[in-house]
Structures are given as C-alpha cells and as structure tokens.
Amino acid sequence: MSEANQALDANVTSNTATRLQQLSSGIATGKPRTLLGDAWRRFRKHPLAIAGSFILVVFTLAAIFGPLIYTKNRDALDFVNILVPPGSPGFPFGSDHLGRDLLARSLYGGRISLAVGVVAMVIAIGLGTLVGAVAGFFGGRVDQALMRVTDLFLALPIVPLLLLTVYLFRDPVTRAFGQVLGIFIIVVTMIGALAWMQSARIVRASFLSLKEKEFVEAATALGVGKWPIMFRHILPNAFSPIIVAATLQVGTAIITESTLSFLGVGFPPDTPTWGRLVTDGSEYLQTAPHLALIPGGLIFLAVLSINFMGDGLRDALDPRSRL
Amino acid sequence: MTQYILRRVLIAIPTLFVISFVIYAILSLAPGDPLAQFAANPAIPESTRALIRTQFGLDQPWPVRYARWLGQALQGNFGWSFATRSPVSDIIMQRLPQTLQVVGLAYLIAIAIAIPIGIISAVRQYSLFDQVATFFSFVGFSVPAFFTGLILILVFAINLKWFPIVYNTTLEIVSWETFVQQVRQMFLPVTVLVVQQTAALTRFMRSSMLDNLPLDYVRTARAKGLADRVVVLRHVVSNSLIPVVTLIALGIPTIFAGAIVTENLFRVNGLGALLITSIQNSDTPVVMALTFIFAILTVTFNLVADVLYGLLDPRVRYG
Numbered sequence: 001m002s003e004a005n006q007a008l009d010a011n012v013t014s015n016t017a018t019r020l021q022q023l024s025s026g027i028a029t030g031k032p033r034t035l036l037g038d039a040w041r042r043f044r045k046h047p048l049a050i051a052g053s054f055i056l057v058v059f060t061l062a063a064i065f066g067p068l069i070y071t072k073n074r075d076a077l078d079f080v081n082i083l084v085p086p087g088s089p090g091f092p093f094g095s096d097h098l099g100r101d102l103l104a105r106s107l108y109g110g111r112i113s114l115a116v117g118v119v120a121m122v123i124a125i126g127l128g129t130l131v132g133a134v135a136g137f138f139g140g141r142v143d144q145a146l147m148r149v150t151d152l153f154l155a156l157p158i159v160p161l162l163l164l165t166v167y168l169f170r171d172p173v174t175r176a177f178g179q180v181l182g183i184f185i186i187v188v189t190m191i192g193a194l195a196w197m198q199s200a201r202i203v204r205a206s207f208l209s210l211k212e213k214e215f216v217e218a219a220t221a222l223g224v225g226k227w228p229i230m231f232r233h234i235l236p237n238a239f240s241p242i243i244v245a246a247t248l249q250v251g252t253a254i255i256t257e258s259t260l261s262f263l264g265v266g267f268p269p270d271t272p273t274w275g276r277l278v279t280d281g282s283e284y285l286q287t288a289p290h291l292a293l294i295p296g297g298l299i300f301l302a303v304l305s306i307n308f309m310g311d312g313l314r315d316a317l318d319p320r321s322r323l
Numbered sequence: 324m325t326q327y328i329l330r331r332v333l334i335a336i337p338t339l340f341v342i343s344f345v346i347y348a349i350l351s352l353a354p355g356d357p358l359a360q361f362a363a364n365p366a367i368p369e370s371t372r373a374l375i376r377t378q379f380g381l382d383q384p385w386p387v388r389y390a391r392w393l394g395q396a397l398q399g400n401f402g403w404s405f406a407t408r409s410p411v412s413d414i415i416m417q418r419l420p421q422t423l424q425v426v427g428l429a430y431l432i433a434i435a436i437a438i439p440i441g442i443i444s445a446v447r448q449y450s451l452f453d454q455v456a457t458f459f460s461f462v463g464f465s466v467p468a469f470f471t472g473l474i475l476i477l478v479f480a481i482n483l484k485w486f487p488i489v490y491n492t493t494l495e496i497v498s499w500e501t502f503v504q505q506v507r508q509m510f511l512p513v514t515v516l517v518v519q520q521t522a523a524l525t526r527f528m529r530s531s532m533l534d535n536l537p538l539d540y541v542r543t544a545r546a547k548g549l550a551d552r553v554v555v556l557r558h559v560v561s562n563s564l565i566p567v568v569t570l571i572a573l574g575i576p577t578i579f580a581g582a583i584v585t586e587n588l589f590r591v592n593g594l595g596a597l598l599i600t601s602i603q604n605s606d607t608p609v610v611m612a613l614t615f616i617f618a619i620l621t622v623t624f625n626l627v628a629d630v631l632y633g634l635l636d637p638r639v640r641y642g
Contacts, residue, residue: 155338157618263584303466
C-alpha cells in the first residue's frame with residue numbers, strides 16, 4: 001500500500017477516535033460548534049497563514065497610523081545626509097539621493113500600495129460576482145453571452161493594455177482629480193476591470209450547482225423575488241471561494257501596480273509608492289542597494305503574507321480544493 | 324475532432340477582430356495628438372502639419388481609419404512607425420527573435436523543473452521535500468519579476484561579476500567564445516522568468532497529481548501488482564498532465580508580459596522594450612501592432628490549449 005493511502009487510513013482512524021470522544025463528552029462541554037469557529041480552528045493549524053495575517057495586520061496599522069506617529073516629512077531634502085545606509089542616526093531605513101528619509105517614504109508608499117490592492121480587489125470581485133451570479137442564475141442565453149464576454153476579456157493582453165490605458169488617459173484624469181488621486185483612480189479601475197474574469201467563473205460555477213438546491217426551491221415557493229434569492233440566499237453560500245479569490249486578488253493587484261510604477265507608467269515620479277521607490281532606487285544599486293531592496297522587500301513580504309493567508313483561508317473555508 | 328477544432332477556430336477569429344477593434348478604439352479616443360511633437364518644432368509650419376495629417380489619413384474619423392488599418396493588417400502591413408519612419412512589421416521582425424529566444428528558453432526550463440518537483444511533492448505529500456517546494460513556490464509567485472531581477476543583478480552581476488548587467492543584442496555567435504558570452508548574458512533574464520513560471524507550474528502539477536492519486540484506476544493498477552513507480556509515472560502522471568498542458572499553453576501570454584519587465588531591466592531590445600519606448604513616444608502604429616500581436620499570441624495559445632485538451636481528453640470534444 002502506498003504512503004498516501006496509509007496516511008489516509010491513519011487519518012480516518014484518528015478522526016473516528018476524536019469523533020467518539022466528542023460523542024461521549026461533547027454534550028458535557030456544552031458550547032455548540034459554529035461554521036466560523038470550525039473555519040478558525042482549521043485556519044489556526046496553518047502556521048504560515050497565521051504569520052502572514054500577523055505581518056499584514058502590522059503593515060496595515062503601519063500604513064494607517066505610521067505617518068501619524070513617525071512625523072518626519074517624507075519630502076524634506078537633506079543634502080548633508082545623502083544615500084546614508086539604513087540604521088544611521090535619524091534615518092532608520094537610510095536616505096535617498098536627495099537625503100529624503102526612506103522610512104517616511106516607505107510608510108506613505110505602503111498606504112498607496114495597500115489601498116491600490118484593496119480597492120482594485122473590491123472592483124474586480126464586485127464585477128466578477130455580479131457577472132458570475134447573473135450568468136449562473138439565469139443560465140441559457142444570458143449565461144452564454146456573459147461567458148463569451150468573459151472569454152474575450154481573458155484573451156486580452158493585460159499588461160500591454162494596462163500600460164496603454166494608464167499612459168493615454170493619465171492627463172485628463174489627473175487634471176480632473178489631481179495628480180495622485182487621478183492616477184489612483186485610473187490604475188485601480190483598470191486593474192479591477194481587467195481582473196474580474198476568474199471570480200466571475202468561480203461564482204458562476206457555485207451558482208450553477210446552488211440554484212438547483214432545495215432551499216432555493218423553498219424560497220421560490222415562498223414568493224421571494226429573483227434578485228433577493230440571488231444575493232440574500234445563494235450568494236452567502238458561495239462566499240468561501242469568493243473570499244479566497246479576493247484575498248489572492250489583493251496580492252496580484254499590488255504586484256501589478258508596482259510593475260506599472262516600475263515601468264514608469266504608474267504614479268508620478270515624486271509619489272513614493274513601493275514600486276516607484278524600487279525604480280528610483282535601482283539607479284543606485286551599486287552605491288546604496290538598500291534604496292531598492294527595502295521597498296522591494298516590503299512588496300514581496302506583503303504579497304507573500306497575502307498569499308499564505310489566502311492559502312490558509314482556502315484550507316479553512318474550502319477544504320475540498322487544494323492548490 | 325475536426326469539427327471540434329473548427330468550432331474553436333471559428334470562435335477565435337471573431338475574438339481577434341473584437342480585440343483589435345477595442346484596442347484601436349482606445350488608442351483613437353484617447354486624448355493626445357500623435358503629431359504633437361511636430362507642433363513644438365518651429366521648423367514645421369502649420370500647413371506641413373496639415374499635409375502630414377492628410378497623408379497619414381489622420382483627418383478621417385476613427386472607424387474609417389480602423390477599417391483601413393484592418394484591411395492592411397490582414398495583408399501583413401501594420402503601417403509606418405512615427406519615430407523611425409520604417410515599416411512596423413520590419414521593426415517587429417527585427418525584435419521578435421530576441422524576445423522569443425529568452426522567453427522560449429525560460430519556459431522550457433521552467434517546465435522541465437516544475438513537472439518533476441510537482442510529481443515528487445504530490446507523491447510525498449506533506450514530506451519535508453513537499454514543504455520546502457511549497458514554500459519556495461509561494462516565494463516564487465509572490466515576488467515581482469522586477470525585484471527578482473534587481474536581486475540577481477545585485478548578487479551575480481555587481482558583487483560576483485559572473486554575468487553582464489546589460490544584454491548585448493548585437494552579439495553574433497560565430498565561435499565558441501561568443502556562444503559562451505551569449506549564454507552568460509541570457510542567464511539572468513532567463514532565470515527571472517524561470518523563477519516566476521516554475522512556481523505556478525509546480526503548484527498546478529502537484530494539485531493535478533493529488534486529484535488523480537486517490538482515484539479508482541490507481542487502486543486497480545496497484546491491485547494488478549504493478550510497481551509503485553510504474554503506477555505513478557505511467558498511469559497517474561499521464562492523466563495529471565492533461566490539465567497542466569492546458570495551463571502551460573495558457574501561461575505563454577503571462578510569460579510575454581514578464582518579458583516586458585525583464586527586457587526593460589536588462590536592456591534586451593525585444594518586443595517588450597519596444598512597447599515601452601513606443602508608448603512613451605506616442606508611436607501609435609507600433610503600439611497598435613504590438614498590442615495586437617500580444618493579443619494574437621494570447622488567442623493562438625488559448626486555441627492551442629483547447630485543441631490539446633480535446634486531443635488528450637476525449638470527454639471534452641463531445642461536451
């Protein structure tokens with residue numbers, strides 16, 4: 001017998017044992033087990049997911065409150081302390097070629113990068129959920145048409161198109177909303193608009209199977225309308241894969257934004273996003289490698305944490321799928 | 324099978340038309356004048372600019388221009404570059420070999436590494452090997468390509484001086500030394516792409532193997548008394564490869580996108596570098612042709628994936 005089968009058998013035996021224990025003592029312990037509690041129990045067993053969540057919480061708090069606590073001006077020039085290495089007095093992360101403080105710039109950059117990730121995710125998942133839900137629920141022609149559109153979007157060359165649209169529409173939008181907010185709006189909308197296809201497919205698949213279930217029939221019999229059935233009855237049952245996809249989407253969006261910034265098509269040169277900091281720092285790779293390595297490392301760490309958290313969530317919420 | 328392939332091709336062709344239309348519309352509706360650089364030049368009077376405008380057909384409404392562009396593009400003529408004043412197709416043909424060389428080699432290496440790792444990871448699930456491989460594949464797809472590139476440059480080109488930083492495209496392979504030089508300059512850009520692609524492919528191979536391992540046919544093969552090796556390598560691997568082959572074909576556009584980053588990082592003058600410079604120069608004909616070529620690549624490889632899937636798995640054909 002193979003190891004895989006043996007492991008499976010061992011698992012089954014231990015499971016039966018715990019179940020027996022639960023049966024004999026479960027009533028005494030009292031507390032009922034909830035779905036969320038079960039998910040949390042599975043999530044806890046995933047040390048890397050816990051570590052990832054912890055790092056993310058720290059990053060988020062630092063991005064929100066960091067600039068309020070560490071109040072050093074991120075744009076203040078200091079020509080005495082140019083390109084000082086990290087750990088120098090007054091410069092915990094070092095300074096750049098104009099003597100600007102890298103810690104202050106990284107904290108502010110984290111705000112932008114994390115915000116881009118979250119907002120782009122909300123757009124992508126919202127759009128994907130809507131398309132997937134309508135396609136899966138109504139089926140037939142609607143489904144065919146929507147899936148054809150989805151396939152079309154999947155065939156678009158994403159990165160070239162992003163480069164193109166951001167570059168072309170940068171001027172009018174920044175004129176209307178201001179430098180940073182304008183670019184933020186285009187980048188986030190375009191990343192979201194080109195990334196919803198996967199979640200649409202996931203949601204459609206869940207809807208196709210869920211709409212045949214008895215509880216939908218019951219709701220229909222009670223006279224519940226179509227849209228409430230879709231979003232109040234079916235959608236909550238399809239949440240698990242959506243949450244996992246949403247988590248991973250944040251990481252992808254952060255990488256996409258930093259790639260755009262790196263290629264010089266993202267935020268304006270003096271806005272310290274993480275990707276932009278890496279680009280600017282890469283010119284001093286020989287003399288001051290920390291300028292590129294620290295912000296790059298922050299991107300990497302944030303995305304790695306998000307991916308580990310997504311993996312943990314997948315195991316916790318959606319135990320059957322594994323990737 | 325012929326019918327299945329035909330159906331797929333018939334879906335792919337209109338897709339390409341729609342995509343080319345969308346890209347053309349975006350380019351035309353965007354503000355910004357392709358002749359703006361002439362406006363700043365005092366040597367070119369207004370009348371000359373108007374003349375250039377009519378000569379290039381820029382005074383026509385954009386749907387008309389699109390129809391013309393499409394008619395010419397179908398004959399392989401993508402127009403003239405504003406920046407270099409040479410045919411777009413010539414420029415692209417010059418650059419294509421560099422991109423294909425780096426991208427193709429990287430993909431082959433990534434596949435050759437990822438499949439064995441995926442197999443071992445799945446067969447020895449939760450072993451030390453699997454955990455290390457899992458960790459590294461997470462690292463692999465969490466690190467942006469430009470950051471891998473910068474670290475490799477810092478370590479191997481600046482500190483150790485093993486490989487050159489800048490790719491020399493004029494290098495011709497005439498002797499053993501120039502061949503070695505070529506291999507050395509390709510090493511870093513290829514490695515960046517390999518890191519990115521191997522990570523994803525390893526996970527796909529592993530999960531596909533894990534889907535197959537508990538199935539009945541595996542049990543039957545074992546019950547017949549086949550050796551573990553034969554069961555895994557002949558029976559499970561060949562079935563697990565079916566979805567992975569599709570993903571390999573679908574991953575090709577991603578690796579071209581990755582090439583945009585590496586080409587800019589290492590100054591390989593391939594298609595990706597051309598795209599960035601053309602966008603920055605508002606060289607619309609080149610941008611249009613390049614974006615369309617990326618679309619053709621994506622659609623073609625989607626088609627290849629569909630056909631391969633149909634060939635390998637008869638159930639799909641009659642779906």
